[in-house]
Amino acid sequence: MDGTDLAGRPVTRPRVPAWPVLGYYLTSYRRTWRSGVFTSFLLPLLTVLGFGVGVGAYVEQGVGGVDYLDWVVPGLIASTALQVAVLESTYPVYSGFHWSRVYSGQQAAPLRVGDILTGHLAFVLLRVLLSTTAFLLVAAVFGVLRSGWALAVPPVVVLLGLAVAAPVFAVSAVVPTDNHLTILFRFAVLPMTLFAGVFFPVESLPVGLRGLAYLSPLWHGVELCRAATLGVAPPWPLPGHLLYLAGWALVGCLLALRVFRRRLVV
Amino acid sequence: MTGARPLIHARGLVKRFGDFTAVDGIDVDVRAGEAFGFLGPNGAGKSSTMRMVGCVSPPSEGELRILGLDPVRDGAAIRARLGVCPQVDSLDPELTVRENLVVYARYFGIPRRVARQRAAELLDFVQLTERADSKVEPLSGGMRRRLTIARALVNEPDIVLLDEPTTGLDPQARHLVWERLFRLKQQGVTLVLTTHYMDEAEQLCDRLVVMDGGRIVAEGAPRALIERYSTREVVELRFAAESQEKYAGMVAGLGERVEVLPDRVLLYVADGDAAVAEVHGRGLAPANVLVRRSSLEDVFLLLTGRTLVE
Known part of the structure; x- marks a missing residue:
C-alpha cells in the first residue's frame, strides 16, 4: 500500500523489500571481506595441495580411471558450499534472534518476515557463490577442470547452498541455546562431509550407509559438480538430482518462514 | 492535519x-x-x-x-x-x-x-x-x-x-x-x-x-490525576525498623489516608507542616520526616496498593 499518510506525506517503502536487508549484510561483510577473500583462496589452495597432491600420490590408479586430484576437487567445492552455507545459517541466524536482535529491528521497519528471511538467505547464497568461485579459480589454475561444463558449478552450488541453508535457518530459529547448534555440526555436517562421496565413491560404503548418502543433499551436489568439471553424465538423470535438491530448498524455505513467523510475530 | x-x-x-x-x-x-x-x-x-x-x-x-x-x-x-x-x-x-x-x-x-x-x-x-x-x-x-x-x-x-x-x-x-x-x-x-x-x-x-x-x-493528565486521586501533600515518616505498622495506627486520623510501606509510613494530607506538628504533638519521634508534594507514584500506590518501582 503506497500513497500518502494521514498528514499528506508520501509513504515510502522499498520496491523490493528484501534488497535493503541484503544491503545490511553486505555493509557488515564489507568490514571483514579482505580477510575473507584471503582465506577463500588460501583454504582451497591448501586442501588441493593436501588432499589432491598429497593423498592423491597414494591413490595411484585414481578413481574409475580419473586422476584423484581431478576427481576430488569438485567434491571439495561442493563440500565448501556446504560448510559456508551451514556456518552462515547457524550462529548469524541465532544471533539475529538472541544476540544482535537484528531481526526485531528489521521487523519494526516496513519489512515483512518473508523479506527479512529472503534478504538474509540471499546473503548466505552470495557467500556460498563467492567462496566456491574462489575454489573454482584455484582449481582452474591447477588444471583440474576438464570440461567447459565447469561453468555449471556456480548455479549448482547455489542450489546446494539453498537446499542446506534454508532448513538450517529453520533449525537455528528454533534451538533454545546456541549449544544445540554444535549437534548439527557433529551429526549432520561432519558425517555428510565424510561419507557423501567427497573423498571416496559412495559405492565403497556398505549398502545401508549408501542409502543415507543418497538422502543427503551434499551427495547430489558433489555428483553434479563432479559431472560438470569432468564433463561426464551424473549417476542419476540430471533432473533427478536437481529436483531432489530443489525439494530440500523448497521444504526448507517453507519451514524457515513458518518458524521465523512463529518467533517474530507473537 | x-x-x-x-x-x-x-x-x-x-x-x-x-x-x-x-x-x-x-x-x-x-x-x-x-x-x-x-x-x-x-x-x-x-x-x-x-x-x-x-x-x-x-x-x-x-x-x-x-x-x-x-x-x-x-x-x-x-x-x-x-x-x-x-x-x-x-x-x-x-x-x-x-x-x-x-x-x-x-x-x-x-x-x-x-x-x-x-x-x-x-x-x-x-x-x-x-x-x-x-x-x-x-x-x-x-x-x-x-x-x-x-x-x-x-x-x-x-x-x-x-x-x-x-x-x-x-x-x-x-x-x-x-x-x-x-x-x-x-x-x-x-x-x-x-x-x-x-x-x-x-x-x-x-x-x-x-x-x-x-x-x-x-x-x-499527570497533574489532574494527582489532584483527583491524591492529596496536595504527603508526609513521609520513617520509624525504627519493623515498627511502621505500630506507629501507623498512632498517626491514623491525621490525614485523609495512611499508607504503610516496609520502610516508612505515608500520610496523605492537605497541609504537610501542620500534620508534622500534630505528629510531634502526639509525642511521636520518627527517625526521619519529609514533607513533599503528591506525585504519580502516590496515585499508583493509592490505586493499586503497590509501589511502581520495587
Missing part, C-alpha cells in the same frame, strides 16, 4: 500468551501532536501494548486502528509511518553509528543519498556527530539510546513509540534523553512512551494511562 480522528484507537484490546493475559481489554485514544504515556510497573502489559501498536504483535481480541489502518492487514504500511525505540536496542555493534542509521533508512526505501543526509542531521540532533564514524560497540548506554532514538526518526514518522526510553541509564544520560524527547514534543511529533518512572511520565506526558495487571486503572 487529522481533525478529530485519533492516530491510535483501541477498544477492548487484549493480548494473550497461552493462558496468560498480558493486556486485558484496554481502551486508548492518542491524538496527533500528543505525548501519551503508559505508566505502570514491570509486567503491567505496557510492552505488549507497545508491540501491538508497533504492528509486530497481532491483538488477541478487540479493535485496534493505527493511523486509521488495521495493523493485521496493513502492518507494513503502518510501520512505514512509525518510529520505534525498543526497550532492548537492536543496533549492530559492529557497524559505525552512521552506518546503523543509513542501513535502517534503506529499510524504508529512502534513497542512499537522502539517507546519508538525514543521518547527518539526526546525529546532530542526538549530539552524536563526533561519534559518527565510531563503531557502536564502545558507546555508553546513553549514547546507544540516543542513537536508537535517532534511528526511530529516520523515516520522519507520524508517531514515535518509545518503550522505557531511559530505563537502565544514569541520571545524567536520562536528562539528555528527556531533553531531546522534549524538543521532539515541541516540534509537534506525536510521542507514545511506556515508563515505570513517575518523574519521566510527569515531565514528558500530556496525558497518560496508569496500567496494572494488564488493565487501565486511571487516565488523565
Whole structure:
C-alpha cells in the first residue's frame, strides 16, 4: 500500500523489500571481506595441495580411471558450499534472534518476515557463490577442470547452498541455546562431509550407509559438480538430482518462514 | 492535519500468551501532536501494548486502528509511518553509528543519498556527530539510546513509540534523553512512551494511562490525576525498623489516608507542616520526616496498593 499518510506525506517503502536487508549484510561483510577473500583462496589452495597432491600420490590408479586430484576437487567445492552455507545459517541466524536482535529491528521497519528471511538467505547464497568461485579459480589454475561444463558449478552450488541453508535457518530459529547448534555440526555436517562421496565413491560404503548418502543433499551436489568439471553424465538423470535438491530448498524455505513467523510475530 | 480522528484507537484490546493475559481489554485514544504515556510497573502489559501498536504483535481480541489502518492487514504500511525505540536496542555493534542509521533508512526505501543526509542531521540532533564514524560497540548506554532514538526518526514518522526510553541509564544520560524527547514534543511529533518512572511520565506526558495487571486503572493528565486521586501533600515518616505498622495506627486520623510501606509510613494530607506538628504533638519521634508534594507514584500506590518501582 503506497500513497500518502494521514498528514499528506508520501509513504515510502522499498520496491523490493528484501534488497535493503541484503544491503545490511553486505555493509557488515564489507568490514571483514579482505580477510575473507584471503582465506577463500588460501583454504582451497591448501586442501588441493593436501588432499589432491598429497593423498592423491597414494591413490595411484585414481578413481574409475580419473586422476584423484581431478576427481576430488569438485567434491571439495561442493563440500565448501556446504560448510559456508551451514556456518552462515547457524550462529548469524541465532544471533539475529538472541544476540544482535537484528531481526526485531528489521521487523519494526516496513519489512515483512518473508523479506527479512529472503534478504538474509540471499546473503548466505552470495557467500556460498563467492567462496566456491574462489575454489573454482584455484582449481582452474591447477588444471583440474576438464570440461567447459565447469561453468555449471556456480548455479549448482547455489542450489546446494539453498537446499542446506534454508532448513538450517529453520533449525537455528528454533534451538533454545546456541549449544544445540554444535549437534548439527557433529551429526549432520561432519558425517555428510565424510561419507557423501567427497573423498571416496559412495559405492565403497556398505549398502545401508549408501542409502543415507543418497538422502543427503551434499551427495547430489558433489555428483553434479563432479559431472560438470569432468564433463561426464551424473549417476542419476540430471533432473533427478536437481529436483531432489530443489525439494530440500523448497521444504526448507517453507519451514524457515513458518518458524521465523512463529518467533517474530507473537 | 487529522481533525478529530485519533492516530491510535483501541477498544477492548487484549493480548494473550497461552493462558496468560498480558493486556486485558484496554481502551486508548492518542491524538496527533500528543505525548501519551503508559505508566505502570514491570509486567503491567505496557510492552505488549507497545508491540501491538508497533504492528509486530497481532491483538488477541478487540479493535485496534493505527493511523486509521488495521495493523493485521496493513502492518507494513503502518510501520512505514512509525518510529520505534525498543526497550532492548537492536543496533549492530559492529557497524559505525552512521552506518546503523543509513542501513535502517534503506529499510524504508529512502534513497542512499537522502539517507546519508538525514543521518547527518539526526546525529546532530542526538549530539552524536563526533561519534559518527565510531563503531557502536564502545558507546555508553546513553549514547546507544540516543542513537536508537535517532534511528526511530529516520523515516520522519507520524508517531514515535518509545518503550522505557531511559530505563537502565544514569541520571545524567536520562536528562539528555528527556531533553531531546522534549524538543521532539515541541516540534509537534506525536510521542507514545511506556515508563515505570513517575518523574519521566510527569515531565514528558500530556496525558497518560496508569496500567496494572494488564488493565487501565486511571487516565488523565499527570497533574489532574494527582489532584483527583491524591492529596496536595504527603508526609513521609520513617520509624525504627519493623515498627511502621505500630506507629501507623498512632498517626491514623491525621490525614485523609495512611499508607504503610516496609520502610516508612505515608500520610496523605492537605497541609504537610501542620500534620508534622500534630505528629510531634502526639509525642511521636520518627527517625526521619519529609514533607513533599503528591506525585504519580502516590496515585499508583493509592490505586493499586503497590509501589511502581520495587
